[in-house]
Amino acid sequence: MSVTAELRRTVADLHRELTKYELVIWTAGNVSARVPGHELMVIKPSGVSYDELGPEAMVVTDLHGNLVEGEYAPSSDTAAHAYVYRHMPDVNGVVHTHSPYATAWAARGEPIPCVLTMIADEFGGEIPVGPFALIGDDSIGQGIVETLKASRSRAVLMRNHGPFTVGPTAKSAVKSAVMLEDVARTVHFALQLGKASAIDQQDVDRLYERYQNVYGQ
Numbered sequence: 001m002s003v004t005a006e007l008r009r010t011v012a013d014l015h016r017e018l019t020k021y022e023l024v025i026w027t028a029g030n031v032s033a034r035v036p037g038h039e040l041m042v043i044k045p046s047g048v049s050y051d052e053l054g055p056e057a058m059v060v061t062d063l064h065g066n067l068v069e070g071e072y073a074p075s076s077d078t079a080a081h082a083y084v085y086r087h088m089p090d091v092n093g094v095v096h097t098h099s100p101y102a103t104a105w106a107a108r109g110e111p112i113p114c115v116l117t118m119i120a121d122e123f124g125g126e127i128p129v130g131p132f133a134l135i136g137d138d139s140i141g142q143g144i145v146e147t148l149k150a151s152r153s154r155a156v157l158m159r160n161h162g163p164f165t166v167g168p169t170a171k172s173a174v175k176s177a178v179m180l181e182d183v184a185r186t187v188h189f190a191l192q193l194g195k196a197s198a199i200d201q202q203d204v205d206r207l208y209e210r211y212q213n214v215y216g217q
Helices: 003-020 078-087 100-108 117-123 139-148 170-193 201-213
Strands: 030-034 040-043 059-062 067-069 093-096 155-158 162-167
Touching: 003 030, 003 040, 003 170, 030 078, 030 170, 040 078, 059 078, 078 093, 078 139, 078 162, 093 170, 100 155, 100 162, 100 170, 117 170, 117 201, 139 155, 139 162, 155 170, 162 170
Parallel strands: none
Antiparallel strands: 030 040, 030 093, 040 059, 059 067, 093 162, 155 162
């Protein structure tokens, strides 16, 4: 199996995680992965049902969004993903969802404060808000890169749109999307009860360092 064929299967499987964790509805949302050693990426096609997203449905584009392999038109967010890959060489996976709680914070244009150890662990501080941008060109990608380069977060809440997450692999970007929705929901619940206490920056730094470099096998 070629690298591209294997990655198409991986990306197809990861889309099932988005429906499993209820991060998307209908045909919204997408996962992409950079093709190692090539100026290419694999991404979901536009407007195709999740039930039909097998490996053969995935498309391969260059890092300017031009179709290279596949029978379908690429996702409408392809230009945004491609811009991220061109400008963030350490990123190998990008995910976009409209998960309800994270998207609610994006609708308010409000960052999610770092009031939980899980936020410190995964995102290294508050989860920032990116600028409003229209779909269709790489404006969204520019906003993602501009925001994330000023933060160590792996997630950005694009204003009036929804969350994007990035990672060293597509799987890690999906994990961040799942964790983002979980903390967005929990912080929302906390604020219904009153004020939520921010974690001191020195403790955020310690938590982030431990989770990123020590936690796990």
